[in-house]
Amino acid sequence: xxxxxxxxxxxxxxxxxxxxxxxxxxxxxxxxxxxxxxxxxxxxxxxxxxxxxxxxxxxxxxxxxxxxxxxxxxxxxxxxxxxxxxxxxxxxxxxxxxxxxxxxxxxxxxxxxxxxxxxxxxxxxxxxxxxxxxxxxxxxxxxxxxxxxxxxxxxxxxxxxxxxxxxxxxxxxxxxxxxxxxxxxxxxxxxxxxxxxxxxxxxxxxxxxxxxxxxxxxxxxxxxxxxxxxxxxxxxxxxxxxxxxxxxxxxxxxxxxxxxxxxxxxxxxxxxxxxxxxxxxxxxxxxxxxxxxxxxxxxxxxxxxxxxxxxxxxxxxxxxxxxxxxxxxxxxxxx
Amino acid sequence: xxxxxxxxxxxxxxxxxxxxxxxxxxxxxxxxxxxxxxxxxxxxxxxxxxxxxxxxxxxxxxxxxxxxxxxxxxxxxxxxxxxxxxxxxxxxxxxxxxxxxxxxxxxxxxxxxxxxxxxxxxxxxxxxxxxxxxxxxxxxxxxxxxxxxxxxxxxxxxxxxxxxxxxxxxxxxxxxxxxxxxxxxxxxxxxxxxxxxxxxxxxxxxxxxxxxxxxxxxxxxxxxxxxxxxxxxxxxxxxxxxxxxxxxxxxxxxxxxxxxxxxxxxxxxxxxxxxxxxxxxxxxxxxxxxxxxxxxxxxxxxxxxxxxxxxxxxxxxxxxxxxxxxxxxxxxxxx
DNA sequence: CTGAAAGCGCTAACAC
DNA sequence: GTGTTAGCGCTTTCAG
Numbered sequence: 001x002x003x004x005x006x007x008x009x010x011x012x013x014x015x016x017x018x019x020x021x022x023x024x025x026x027x028x029x030x031x032x033x034x035x036x037x038x039x040x041x042x043x044x045x046x047x048x049x050x051x052x053x054x055x056x057x058x059x060x061x062x063x064x065x066x067x068x069x070x071x072x073x074x075x076x077x078x079x080x081x082x083x084x085x086x087x088x089x090x091x092x093x094x095x096x097x098x099x100x101x102x103x104x105x106x107x108x109x110x111x112x113x114x115x116x117x118x119x120x121x122x123x124x125x126x127x128x129x130x131x132x133x134x135x136x137x138x139x140x141x142x143x144x145x146x147x148x149x150x151x152x153x154x155x156x157x158x159x160x161x162x163x164x165x166x167x168x169x170x171x172x173x174x175x176x177x178x179x180x181x182x183x184x185x186x187x188x189x190x191x192x193x194x195x196x197x198x199x200x201x202x203x204x205x206x207x208x209x210x211x212x213x214x215x216x217x218x219x220x221x222x223x224x225x226x227x228x229x230x231x232x233x234x235x236x237x238x239x240x241x242x243x244x245x246x247x248x249x250x251x252x253x254x255x256x257x258x259x260x261x262x263x264x265x266x267x268x269x270x271x272x273x274x275x276x277x278x279x280x281x282x283x284x285x286x287x288x289x290x291x292x293x294x295x296x297x298x299x300x301x302x303x304x305x306x307x308x309x310x311x312x313x314x315x316x317x318x319x320x321x322x323x324x325x326x327x328x329x330x331x332x333x334x335x
Numbered sequence: 336x337x338x339x340x341x342x343x344x345x346x347x348x349x350x351x352x353x354x355x356x357x358x359x360x361x362x363x364x365x366x367x368x369x370x371x372x373x374x375x376x377x378x379x380x381x382x383x384x385x386x387x388x389x390x391x392x393x394x395x396x397x398x399x400x401x402x403x404x405x406x407x408x409x410x411x412x413x414x415x416x417x418x419x420x421x422x423x424x425x426x427x428x429x430x431x432x433x434x435x436x437x438x439x440x441x442x443x444x445x446x447x448x449x450x451x452x453x454x455x456x457x458x459x460x461x462x463x464x465x466x467x468x469x470x471x472x473x474x475x476x477x478x479x480x481x482x483x484x485x486x487x488x489x490x491x492x493x494x495x496x497x498x499x500x501x502x503x504x505x506x507x508x509x510x511x512x513x514x515x516x517x518x519x520x521x522x523x524x525x526x527x528x529x530x531x532x533x534x535x536x537x538x539x540x541x542x543x544x545x546x547x548x549x550x551x552x553x554x555x556x557x558x559x560x561x562x563x564x565x566x567x568x569x570x571x572x573x574x575x576x577x578x579x580x581x582x583x584x585x586x587x588x589x590x591x592x593x594x595x596x597x598x599x600x601x602x603x604x605x606x607x608x609x610x611x612x613x614x615x616x617x618x619x620x621x622x623x624x625x626x627x628x629x630x631x632x633x634x635x636x637x638x639x640x641x642x643x644x645x646x647x648x649x650x651x652x653x654x655x656x657x658x659x660x661x662x663x664x665x666x667x668x669x670x
Numbered sequence: 671c672t673g674a675a676a677g678c679g680c681t682a683a684c685a686c
Numbered sequence: 687g688t689g690t691t692a693g694c695g696c697t698t699t700c701a702g
Contacts, residue, residue: 003695014673019697048390049448051695055386055678068417075409082403085434094450097432099420113384115429338679349689354681364687386679390694
């Protein structure tokens with residue numbers, strides 16, 4: 001193994017000069033820098049991670065906590081992971097993967113052992129057991145998702161409020177005057193729903209702004225729930241022509257249920273959703289949807305974390321603007 | 336930060352004694368061990384990873400190289416990753432996630448920087464650019480998948496030969512006498528196909544053993560390819576009643592194509608597949624299939640790697656026995 | 671602008 | 687069975 005002293009000898013300088021020439025942490029004359037760089041190339045020197053990460057120093061590793069709970073959407077999580085690794089590499093960091101169900105233990109270990117300089121926490125719940133440690137712990141962190149109390153934390157998430165508005169704006173622009181939101185199951189609103197509630201707010205306020213008639217219905221999953229909610233909507237809102245769905249597994253059953261009531265999508269009913277892109281694209285009718293920008297969330301989280309590590313101040317919460325992708329499920333009213 | 340010397344002082348012993356008491360690398364008297372453990376608990380000591388991983392020593396980190404090529408099956412890869420992390424934790428190791436397309440660079444960096452003690456390489460191609468580095472490099476490795484030349488490497492994979500046999504055995508037991516294998520697209524046989532070819536061998540030899548009439552057809556993907564192959568099979572093998580599919584995306588289109596030719600699954604045609612479990616389970620007719628045991632592959636890879644790190648000899652190649660899960664797509668002939 | 675030297679926290683020879 | 691001590695490779699004071 002070629003070490004920094006070898007490079008130093010070869011370049012005819014001291015080890016510290018090599019270190020500084022490579023890190024740029026203090027000015028080095030051009031001539032010296034060039035000789036160092038030449039020596040590095042000739043000897044094939046690579047700085048040893050373990051040496052650099054001597055206790056108390058930086059390891060240049062970010063931890064990524066991905067609790068593998070049931071009910072998470074695997075491709076979305078994977079996209080997070082890939083984008084985090086890619087972005088981290090761009091900042092010369094590597095990524096340690098943590099999957100323990102009870103993230104507390106894992107985070108504690110990583111923090112204590114100094115295995116990582118910072119941590120990105122995904123799948124954040126409203127009341128997340130990991131929050132106290134993140135607030136008080138020594139490990140800088142960025143959360144993907146929003147807990148109930150984001151004070152003292154750095155969070156990144158899709159702007160679900162704007163997403164709700166965007167769906168309604170789109171429907172309004174197509175001429176729809178009566179719209180309904182079919183939401184997530186009630187327990188989602190309890191367990192992990194900063195975002196579900198924000199979506200409802202956006203939906204409602206946009207509907208009011210456009211002077212639309214609107215209704216909001218949480219809804220369970222499965223064909224039966226779909227049929228029940230479809231019948232109820234048709235009964236209570238006979239003039240309904242626009243639906244926003246925030247409930248991935250319900251998408252197909254709901255389209256099916258409307259079909260059985262004689263309502264075609266998008267002929268009789270325009271339908272938009274907030275869900276992962278693959279789900280929207282592979283529904284029985286491809287659905288116009290706001291998709292969670294997994295890649296951008298991961299990238300953004302890394303940027304924030306790197307800035308935090310450099311001592312810079314970062315915004316408490318970053319909400320990414322939603323983008324709506326038009327597919328086959330929406331059409332002008334009466335078209 | 337509480338360090339090993341603090342614990343030593345508190346316990347009234349030397350730092351090295353604490354180290355040995357915790358690692359068990361040399362015998363310590365019961366009394367001393369107990370005092371050390373007490374001190375550790377009272378002070379909340381956790382051994383510092385960076386210190387332990389001093390240059391030349393072990394970092395207790397395994398790298399997991401997961402090239403995110405297009406065409407890989409995301410849930411399967413994710414299952415690998417989760418099982419690798421879980422198994423690694425059971426051996427007190429953490430996992431560094433590498434995703435770079437060109438894995439060579441990443442592996443080189445990790446090796447040189449000593450960021451990891453060993454590496455698990457997934458999605459191994461027949462002629463993989465990473466192989467030379469793995470053969471000669473200083474980083475112990477285990478491959479998930481089989482390259483063309485496994486000499487000098489440690490590989491784990493599903494026993495695709497046995498998988499092919501198992502499918503045929505199953506069909507033969509149900510009374511089917513004429514069987515066909517619908518394989519992967521021809522380019523798969525070129526690019527990454529130790530396993531595709533081994534499957535063909537197993538299929539053919541089992542068919543011969545049972546004295547079945549058999550045929551093998553590589554096949555592209557998409558509805559058109561499905562229709563073409565279905566028509567051809569019906570024409571060339573009118574007595575065909577058993578089909579083995581080794582081509583995930585073709586599963587649904589093929590069932591559809593057979594249906595349009597008047598052949599019902601499993602009424603007229605029994606169909607088995609070798610594919611990921613979720614694909615088999617969510618096909619339009621749930622398919623009896625041999626599934627790639629992602630979790631077990633990951634776990635096994637970690638076990639092998641840990642044994643390698645401890646200096647033990649490990650088998651060059653480990654082939655996991657296939658297991659067939661019966662679903663709705665197979666039935667006795669003429670039932 | 672550059673060197674010399676002091677450790678970081680831990681483990682592993684080497685002593686006793 | 688336990689203590690002492692010398693580093694690992696690097697970064698970073700502290701001195702020129």
